[in-house]
Amino acid sequence: MGFFDNARNVRLQQELATGPIRPSQEWFSQLAGEVPEFGDLTGQIIAVSGRPRELVDHAVLAATIKLEAELWLRRAADAMQGRHPRITWGNIKIVLDRPDYSGRLLSEFLSTGEATGSAINNKLVEYLTGEVVAKLVAQVQAGEMKPSGPTQPPPQQTTSTSTAESFDTPITAAERTPTADTESASQTLDDTPVKAAPSPPTASRSVETPIPVAPQLVPPRANRRWSGLLALLGVVAVAILMAATVRVFSGNDASRSSSNAYVRDKPAATDFTAGDCSSPPSFEAQRFTVEGEQLTATIRVRSLCSDGAILASDSTRVTIQDGSSTVAAGxxxxxxxxxxxxxxxxxxxxxxxxxxxxxxxxxxxxxxVSDLAIEVVELGQSSAPKEISASQINSTPRVAIYGAPPIVDAESAAIEGLKAQADADAALVSSAVADRWIPQISSKRVGLVADGLTWTNADILREHMQLRTRFSQAVLTWSGSWSTYSSPDFWVTSVGVAFPDSRSALDWCVANEFDRDHCYAHIISNSRGPQGTSAYLN
Known part of the structure; x- marks a missing residue:
């Protein structure tokens, strides 16, 4: 990690520990809800359980809720590692341990993580208000939360004292750019004899270092002995909380989001009850957009059943193919x-x-888009109810909780993705920035050892996507296609903004808080060699 990265992280952690947290107004306004207060959940659980308040240890119950949240958040941060620099377990723990901690404060911080943080926030809200409430209602009803001493009133606000000492060591997201103490990719691309330019790798090449599949975001269960009983009582508890099932597809709901709209020629019925039909729905791609760090696919789903269908598997794989190339899989x-x-x-x-x-x-x-193939497979257990309540239906997109299992070859998909992106950017590079000074912010090849990683194609593509999210004018090139690169087998990310001289390009690096190892000025050209086409910060 470079000097600027260290300084930026220290400043961020100081801000998270004591200063005001400035949420992203755009992402905060789109959250499904704020993280509930642990004390408020304690009161709700006791009320639903029907157990007298004086027979429940409020402090233990609130601490148990906090522990469940911490365990879940740590696993979520691990699964999302590297997807946004702010969303790490270390940073989340700092917020949880603030003396003035509140659920709103945590949601405000998570919103600064854009799509990644917002997805974690929304799943945490669902987990706490659904599975955790159901599980703890059952435990309270079973008498497992009885006070060990004199009864006490419920706490006014749950403190942030840690109940999981094993979480003291922060987990930081892996940095994705070279550092001064590792091999700098930017340093390897000039001042050496030019080699014959190879073609970009093909998907059939062997890969020795496959990218690991991220762990599933499934919160740990505290007590396996009660799993069967909790499942049964949990359903009852959630039913009580919902109060009544409101049927959907009823009346003309003009306010329903058009991004998740039900389209029909006649007025919608107010109820939705799935019938008995074994035919799976059909899926057809409509459009794709990039929203923050994520690719959002709008897919048209049609039921082949007269009564419709409900998709409710806890592990549903969605794979989108463009010919033999995988577009997305989660x-x-x-x-x-x-x-x-x-x-x-x-x-x-x-x-x-x-x-x-x-x-x-x-x-x-x-x-x-109409030529893309979509496969939807339910891998896990489906708990689809016959009738679905309005509170379970919303217009927000469903977010993949982790990558697809090994049935999708991440390396082959990444190679195809890198080649397709470089081909798509080639026209812009040739017409707008060739033979001019531009900032180069990353260069990686398979097998490069940098920043604790032995880089794979999947790692390289992931970093490029993250940089492209941060800098909308980022472009990807294959060094073997241009004569100003001395090493012909690097995937290079540059910012497609042309400058009149190298000094101006380097000023851009400084303005965007890059150091010498992470950004330098370069000329992309096919009319000259590598000599004199690179300039570095002092």
Missing amino acids: IFDLATSPIAVPPSDTYLDQRFAFPVGTYWRLPDTLSR
Whole structure:
């Protein structure tokens, strides 16, 4: 990690520990809800359980809720590692341990992580208000939260004292750019004899270092002995909390989000009850957009059943193919957020969001959307109810909780994604920035050892997507296609902003807080050699 990165992290952690947290207004306004207060959940659990308040240890119950949240957040941060520099377990723990901690404060911080942080916030809210409430209601009803001493009133506010000492060591997201104490990719691209330029690698080449699949975001269970009983009582508890099931697809709901709209020629019924039909729905791609760090696919879902269908598997794999190339593949937990597919005379336009690491192609590299193939497979247990309540249906996109299992070759998909993106950017590079000074912010090749990683194609593509999210004018090139690179086998990320001289390009590096090892000025050209086409910060 370079000097500027260290300084930036120290400043961020100081701000998180004591200063005001400035939320992203854009992302905060789109959250499904704020993280609930642990004390408020304690009161709700006791009320639903029907147990006298004086027979429940409020402090222990609140601490148990906090521990459940911490365990879940740590696993979520691990699964999302590297997708946004702010969203690390170390940073989340700092917020949780603040003397003035509140659920709103945590949500405000998570919103600064854009799509990644917002996805964690929304899943945490679902987890705490659903599974945790149901589980702890059952434990309270079973008498497991009885006070060990004199009874005490409920605390006014749950403090942030840690109940999980094993979490003292922060987990930081892996940095994705070279550092001064590792091999600098930028230093290897000039002042050496030019070699014959190889073609970009093909998907069939062997890969010795496959990218590991991120762990599933499934919160740990505290007591396996009660799993069967908790499941049964949990359903009852959640039913009580919902109060009444409101049927959907009723009346003309003009306020329903168009991004997740039910389209039909006749007024919608107010109820949605799935019938007995074994035919799976059909899926057809409609459009793709890049929203923050994630690729969002709008998919038209049609039921082949007259009564519609409900998709509610806790492990649903969605794979999108462009010919033999994988566009995106991720696992979705639809058990906590089911999808209600309307009857066969209409359709649902549902959005699926793929975070960085679960997609390999951007919209400008795709062929006709109508030609894309979509496969949806329920890998896990489906707990689809016959009837779905309005509180379980929302217009927000379903976000993949982790990458697809090994059935999708991440390396092959990444190679195809890198080649497609470089091809898509080639025209812009040739017409707008060739033979001019531009900032180069990354250069990586397979097998490069830098920043604690032995880089794979999947790692290289992931970093490029993250940089592209940060800098909208970023472009990708294959060094073997241009004569000003001395090493012909690097994937290079540059910012497509042309400057009149090297000093101006280096000033851009400084203005964006890059150091010498992470940014330098370079000329991309096919009319000259490497000599004199690179300039570095002092």
